[in-house]
Amino acid sequence: MKEEDLLELAPLAALGALDGGDLTAFEQALESSLLCRAEMAAFEAIALRIALSVDRVPPARDARRRLLQTAGAPPVARTAPRGRLVPAVAVAAALVLAGGYLMVRAERNAARRETQRVRAEIATLAEDARRARTSAEDLGRRLAEERVVRDLMTRPKARTAVLGATAADSPASARVVWDPVSREAVLVASGLEPAPAGRTYEVWVIAGAAPVPAGTFQSADDGSALFRLPPVEATGRVKTFAVTLEPAGGVTAPTGPMVLAGPAA
Amino acid sequence: MSAPTTETLLRRLAAGETAALGEFYDVFAGLVNGLALRILRDAADAEDVVQEVFLQVWRQAARFDPTRGSVEAWLCTIARTRALDRLRRRTARREDPEDDAPPASATPKSAEALAVRKALEGLTPDQRRALELAYFEGLTQSEIAERLGEPLGTIKTRIRTAMIRLRDVLGPRPS
Numbered sequence: 001m002k003e004e005d006l007l008e009l010a011p012l013a014a015l016g017a018l019d020g021g022d023l024t025a026f027e028q029a030l031e032s033s034l035l036c037r038a039e040m041a042a043f044e045a046i047a048l049r050i051a052l053s054v055d056r057v058p059p060a061r062d063a064r065r066r067l068l069q070t071a072g073a074p075p076v077a078r079t080a081p082r083g084r085l086v087p088a089v090a091v092a093a094a095l096v097l098a099g100g101y102l103m104v105r106a107e108r109n110a111a112r113r114e115t116q117r118v119r120a121e122i123a124t125l126a127e128d129a130r131r132a133r134t135s136a137e138d139l140g141r142r143l144a145e146e147r148v149v150r151d152l153m154t155r156p157k158a159r160t161a162v163l164g165a166t167a168a169d170s171p172a173s174a175r176v177v178w179d180p181v182s183r184e185a186v187l188v189a190s191g192l193e194p195a196p197a198g199r200t201y202e203v204w205v206i207a208g209a210a211p212v213p214a215g216t217f218q219s220a221d222d223g224s225a226l227f228r229l230p231p232v233e234a235t236g237r238v239k240t241f242a243v244t245l246e247p248a249g250g251v252t253a254p255t256g257p258m259v260l261a262g263p264a265a
Numbered sequence: 266m267s268a269p270t271t272e273t274l275l276r277r278l279a280a281g282e283t284a285a286l287g288e289f290y291d292v293f294a295g296l297v298n299g300l301a302l303r304i305l306r307d308a309a310d311a312e313d314v315v316q317e318v319f320l321q322v323w324r325q326a327a328r329f330d331p332t333r334g335s336v337e338a339w340l341c342t343i344a345r346t347r348a349l350d351r352l353r354r355r356t357a358r359r360e361d362p363e364d365d366a367p368p369a370s371a372t373p374k375s376a377e378a379l380a381v382r383k384a385l386e387g388l389t390p391d392q393r394r395a396l397e398l399a400y401f402e403g404l405t406q407s408e409i410a411e412r413l414g415e416p417l418g419t420i421k422t423r424i425r426t427a428m429i430r431l432r433d434v435l436g437p438r439p440s
Contacts, residue, residue: 011425015428016403017409022406046431049377051345052381054378058295066316071319072283154436
């Protein structure tokens, strides 16, 4: 199913109304398509507002008391069971009283081994925590990117342009979502192989005779890219968006091959 | 309620403070009960859902992630899921509850609720019906098509058009 068709399923997905092949296709698309995720999030926000339109109805007075009564006991044990301490204390006391040197030494060695084991466990946990932090930072970045697209998409005046590859054998494609009023725009690309060393992709906004440069970007190893265009005046009356391959740092007028282009819908 | 107060309540809930559960309930019980009642149309069933939702919040407050959405969104998602599960079980048992329409004394609607209500009223009756079957009865596109005796493609278009219309009319949610 083409991305265009998948995006049309987002409103139904946000309501949980998809089934059959549509559901399978859309769930797969959510894994890989930033636009599908952003569109889904935008429509989930609309679905939530349907819920918020419902009258607030206070439950019966007794319901609050029942809830607090049920929740009265702590939901989880927050301290170790005291019962387990008793044998440990008894054993320790017995050891001291007996004064058995060998037993004390064995205990000390066991304690050392336990200390080493705990240290190793702490090191493992620290490494897990470091990985979790890195993963959380990655997710945070992705979420922030998705928010940028979603926020633009939820604007009533938001428009979308589909950019196709100019080379017949290229899998690259992109979309630009923009707000003609605020001139904010985001380009989301896929299948765009990383630019060669010393080169960069550059976006052009074409509204009149001369293309207006709208920033440079690189694609990731997996061919994806999300680039927030700087607000340029031409975006308000854009006719075409295009992407060219240019020297690193960008240029003021296109010199390299055009990679992607598409008309403003 | 301001965001910091809700955050404070959630922190206290996560720490296992029972009193915080009562305060949290006072703020959000009307919302959860209203949604459950709209879906189930049975006051007793709706109140069971309210109990389930707030007990889940009590147990899982620490898991709430504000970067993924608001507290209201979290509560509505839990409440809708649980209410629809109950509705499906009831439907499987072929039980027809008495229709408990929300009482006239329901809490007055907020400006936002009124705006959404007005936007819903701006849809065609066919669009609104299909949307309500999806959201409040939890029916899938195929089930709605069967229920209404319409082609699947017509239902998909109807719901999509309705949601886009709501998005265009409502715009982003005021923070």
